[in-house]
Every structure is written in structure tokens, then in C-alpha cells.
Amino acid sequence: MSGMILTLDKVCKSYRNFALRDVSFTLPRGYIMGFVGENGAGKTTTIRCILGSTRTESGSISVFGKDSRTEPVAVRSRIGAVYDTLMFAGHLRLSEVEAHLRRFYPEWDSRQFRTFADRFRLPEKTKCGKYSRGMQMKLMLSAALSHHAELLILDEPTAGLDPVARDELLEILSEYIAGGEGSVLFSTHITADVERIADYVTVLHKGRVWFTGAKDDLMEEYAVVQRGEPFPQPLRDACIGLHDTPSGCAAILPTDRLTELPKDAIFEPAKIEDLLVYLAKGGE
Amino acid sequence: MRSVLNVMAMDYYNVRRRALVLLLLSWLVIVPVSVIVYPAASAAIIPFGGILALLPPGIEDKNKLGRLYETLPMRRKDLICGRFLALWLVTLASSIAAYLIGMLALNLHVFAKLGIGSYAVIVRAQAHNRTVAYVCSRLFLLTCLIIGFLLLLSYLLERHRERVVIVTLLLIFLGIMLLFVPNSWFVRLIETLIRADNVLFLQDVVIYETVMYLLGTAALVLFGALTLVFTGRREWK
Numbered sequence: 001m002s003g004m005i006l007t008l009d010k011v012c013k014s015y016r017n018f019a020l021r022d023v024s025f026t027l028p029r030g031y032i033m034g035f036v037g038e039n040g041a042g043k044t045t046t047i048r049c050i051l052g053s054t055r056t057e058s059g060s061i062s063v064f065g066k067d068s069r070t071e072p073v074a075v076r077s078r079i080g081a082v083y084d085t086l087m088f089a090g091h092l093r094l095s096e097v098e099a100h101l102r103r104f105y106p107e108w109d110s111r112q113f114r115t116f117a118d119r120f121r122l123p124e125k126t127k128c129g130k131y132s133r134g135m136q137m138k139l140m141l142s143a144a145l146s147h148h149a150e151l152l153i154l155d156e157p158t159a160g161l162d163p164v165a166r167d168e169l170l171e172i173l174s175e176y177i178a179g180g181e182g183s184v185l186f187s188t189h190i191t192a193d194v195e196r197i198a199d200y201v202t203v204l205h206k207g208r209v210w211f212t213g214a215k216d217d218l219m220e221e222y223a224v225v226q227r228g229e230p231f232p233q234p235l236r237d238a239c240i241g242l243h244d245t246p247s248g249c250a251a252i253l254p255t256d257r258l259t260e261l262p263k264d265a266i267f268e269p270a271k272i273e274d275l276l277v278y279l280a281k282g283g284e
Numbered sequence: 285m286r287s288v289l290n291v292m293a294m295d296y297y298n299v300r301r302r303a304l305v306l307l308l309l310s311w312l313v314i315v316p317v318s319v320i321v322y323p324a325a326s327a328a329i330i331p332f333g334g335i336l337a338l339l340p341p342g343i344e345d346k347n348k349l350g351r352l353y354e355t356l357p358m359r360r361k362d363l364i365c366g367r368f369l370a371l372w373l374v375t376l377a378s379s380i381a382a383y384l385i386g387m388l389a390l391n392l393h394v395f396a397k398l399g400i401g402s403y404a405v406i407v408r409a410q411a412h413n414r415t416v417a418y419v420c421s422r423l424f425l426l427t428c429l430i431i432g433f434l435l436l437l438s439y440l441l442e443r444h445r446e447r448v449v450i451v452t453l454l455l456i457f458l459g460i461m462l463l464f465v466p467n468s469w470f471v472r473l474i475e476t477l478i479r480a481d482n483v484l485f486l487q488d489v490v491i492y493e494t495v496m497y498l499l500g501t502a503a504l505v506l507f508g509a510l511t512l513v514f515t516g517r518r519e520w521k
Contacts, residue, residue: 048354051354053355053519053520055519072357073287073357073358075357076356076357076358077357079355083351085348086347087349087355088347088349088352089298089346089347089349090347091301092298096297099297100294100297100298103289103290103294104287104290104294104357105357
């Protein structure tokens with residue numbers, strides 16, 4: 001497991017109305033993992049467990065070979081995190097944000113921060129609370145990339161961004177992993193971004209890992225199937241998110257069961273978005 | 285310790301503008317009063333200094349900074365220690381500043397220059413009794429007790445910080461009510477404290493002041509320790 005930058009093994013965490021159950025996945029060094037799931041699936045809770053800011057009930061989490069629960073300071077100093085909303089006090093200006101953060105990171109690189117700030121055209125004099133949503137994301141990204149983080153954790157960073165800003169973000173992430181040393185855990189609802197950039201995908205559903213592995217494997221393992229008539233009973237049991245449509249019924253089916261499909265059924269490779277939608281419609 | 289200092293620096297950047305406004309406003313009123321009217325009034329800047337330590341939790345709530353804190357390489361206990369240490373430092377610094385302003389006011393003899401004879405008598409009395417130092421040390425203790433307790437309360441009620449004001453007002457109301465109950469334990473406690481205060485002050489002024497500063501510091505250590513015990517292992521909000 002030496003090539004793994006992040007390993008979660010059977011992590012459990014319960015809240016009153018929600019529980020993460022046996023969450024396990026690994027992220028190799030130098031790759032991007034898309035972390036997807038419906039609202040409330042447990043993505044942010046998992047991220048908080050990785051950061052060591054939430055206590056888990058069982059299981060283990062290894063980041064850079066260290067346990068983030070017992071060594072949060074050492075682990076977090078090598079992680080850059082970007083959330084969906086501004087993480088800094090809104091009245092701070094660019095230089096104050098830097099002054100704010102640089103003391104915490106022994107590896108802080110002011111020149112790098114300035115380079116990103118110039119590249120993203122972040123205004124020096126404006127309070128960061130007044131930045132546009134895209135600018136705020138770029139500011140958080142500049143901060144996350146300025147201490148030579150080995151793992152970037154992004155929690156819904158593209159939410160509310162226009163396509164141009166999303167494209168820029170994905171470009172930066174591609175540059176970041178090009179060196180082969182950094183990895184990215186990229187939680188998002190916008191599955192098109194994951195399909196475009198991720199090497200691995202972990203699908204979280206109702207607090208459990210539904211799939212984890214290479215993105216291509218996921219897309220090869222499942223297909224969207226449709227038929228004007230109901231599916232035969234043995235196949236119905238294998239269907240995920242089977243539901244009626246105006247033209248009959250539709251579901252997700254593992255590709256190894258496609259040979260059992262009646263001849264009048266049609267199928268196409270499943271996209272990640274299809275999987276999420278069908279899972280939400282009743283898959284377990 | 286490095287993380288604790290980092291927290292203090294971070295809070296400084298977060299509050300410095302508001303702190304400057306608060307300090308300027310309080311000093312603009314208090315310093316002239318101290319110089320022209322009553323030298324020991326300079327001690328009023330001490331609680332204003334202490335109040336500065338309550339600004340970071342407010343800014344944390346407003347900006348939802350818990351999300352930032354959980355990503356920074358620090359522990360929750362560093363944040364709590366940093367905030368109590370900052371409270372002690374600003375209160376001590378305000379106390380020293382208040383003492384210096386008060387002594388300066390005493391030595392400027394503005395009252396005499398303005399021809400206010402009765403004030404000149406007060407000034408002489410104050411110089412004799414070390415009133416400025418006495419008031420400063422006493423307000424240092426009170427500020428540590430009150431602001432330290434409020435800081436503890438703000439962590440205990442972290443998820444409902446708006447309730448801190450309500451709880452504080454209820455406690456004050458309860459305290460006042462208890463004062464009206466004859467021979468209650470609360471009245472006896474207050475009387476004992478006042479007696480001890482007088483005895484100590486009459487014995488030796490320097491020892492009295494030292495005890496006040498030590499008690500204030502001990503109160504903050506106690507409140508800080510209680511905050512750590514009750515909230516140190518909580519998850520970030």
C-alpha cells in the first residue's frame with residue numbers, strides 16, 4: 001500500500017439521523033478521485049473524518065501513512081482543502097488571508113501564493129467576502145496550493161460556478177497532478193466534471209460505499225437498460241433503480257447480465273449521473 | 285505552543301479593525317477623563333481591553349470559520365488555549381497602560397493648573413494611597429473573572445452563542461435576587477470576600493495588588509481548564 005496516499009478501511013460514524021457504514025476506499029498517489037453521491041450520502045462527513053475533525057467509531061484512516069485522528073496536525077499540514085463556501089472571514093483582504101495562513105504551514109510558499117493570485121487576478125484591495133463565487137473558490141484554491149500540499153480535498157468546489165470557472169478549476173487540477181506527487185479527492189454533484197477529470201471514482205450511497213475503483217471500470221460495469229414491457233423476474237432482481245417510464249420501464253443493470261436481456265430491450269453504457277439518478281430512485 | 289501563537293496571530297488579523305475602533309472609542313473618552321477629572325478612571329480601559337478577547341468567537345460564528353479551523357494544522361485545544369492566553373495578555377497590557385496613564389495624569393497636575401483645588405486634594409490622596417494601582421489591580425481581577433467566565437460560557441453554549449447574553453443576564457438577576465435574601469450563603473460569601481479584601485488591602489498595598497493579579501490569572505487558568513475539559517474534545521461547529 002506504499003503507493004496509496006489515502007486509505008479508509010471500514011470507517012463507521014453515526015449521527016442521530018445518519019450513519020456512515022464500513023466506508024472503505026483507497027486513493028493512489030498522483031491520481032484524482034471523484035467522490036460522488038446524492039445529498040446526505042455522507043461525502044462531507046467522510047471528508048471530515050479524513051481531516052481528523054470528526055471522531056470515527058470504528059475503522060481506520062491512513063493519510064500519508066499516518067492516522068489523521070491521532071496526528072491531525074502532521075496530516076493537515078500536508079493537505080489542502082477547498083470547500084463550497086468561503087472559509088475565511090469575509091472582511092479580510094488578500095494579503096491578510098495570506099498572513100492569516102502562512103504561520104500554520106511550515107512549507108508555506110508566499111511566491112507561489114502571489115503567482116496564483118496574479119494568475120487568477122484576485123483583487124488585492126477588495127475584501128474577500130465581496131469576491132464573486134468563482135473568485136472565492138480561486139482564493140481558497142490558491143491558499144490550498146501554496147503550502148505544497150500532497151493531497152487536495154475539494155468538497156463541492158464547482159457548485160455555483162459558471163462553465164468557464166469550472167473549466168479553469170479542472171485545468172488547475174490537471175496541472176497539479178501532472179507532477180505525479182499530488183492526489184485529489186474531488187467531491188461533487190457535477191458528475192460531468194468527474195467524468196472529464198477523475199481517474200478513480202467512489203460512489204457513496206446512503207452512508208455506504210456503493211462502488212469504488214477506476215472510473216472506466218464503473219462505466220464498463222453498468223448499463224442503462226430500457227424496455228417497453230416489464231423485465232422478466234430474474235432480471236428485475238438484478239436491476240438497480242428499476243422504475244416505470246412513459247415508454248415502459250428503465251433501470252441500471254450490471255453489464256455481465258446484459259446477455260439475459262430480452263431482444264426488444266435497448267441499452268447504453270451508464271454515465272455516473274445515470275448511476276446516481278437510478279440509485280436515488282431505489283437502488284441499494 | 286507554536287500552534288497557540290498561530291491561533292493568536294490569526295485572531296489578531298480577524299479582529300484588528302474592530303478592536304482598533306473599540307479601543308480608540310474607549311480611550312478617547314477614558315483618557316481625558318483620567319487626565320482632567322480623576323486619574324484612577326484610567327482603569328476603565330481594562331474591561332474594554334478584555335472585551336476584545338470576546339470578538340474572535342463572534343467573528344467565528346458570523347463567518348462560519350469552523351470549516352477553516354478543521355482544515356488547519358492545529359488542535360481544538362490550541363484554539364481554546366490561544367483565546368484564554370490572548371484574554372490574559374490584553375487584560376494585562378490594558379492594566380499596565382491604565383496604570384501608566386493614571387500615574388501620568390497624577391503627575392500632570394491638570395487639576396491644579398485648571399484651578400480646581402478640591403481635585404488637587406484628591407490627587408494628593410491618590411498618590412499617597414496608590415489608588416491608581418489599587419483600582420487597576422482590582423479591575424484586572426474583575427475583568428478576568430467576568431470576561432473569562434463569558435468566554436467559558438461562549439464555548440459551553442458554542443452551538444447557541446446568542447444564548448450567552450440570556451444566560452448571563454439570568455445569572456446577574458439571580459445574583460441580585462440572592463443579595464436580597466437575608467443571611468443567605470450568597471450574602472455571607474460576599475461579606476466574607478469584602479472583609480478579606482479590606483484586611484488584605486490594609487495590611488500591605490503591594491501584596492494586595494500582587495494577590496489581585498495572581499487571582500485574576502488563576503481565574504483564567506481555571507476557566508481555560510474548564511473549557512478544555514468540557515469542550516476540548518467537541519467537534520468543530
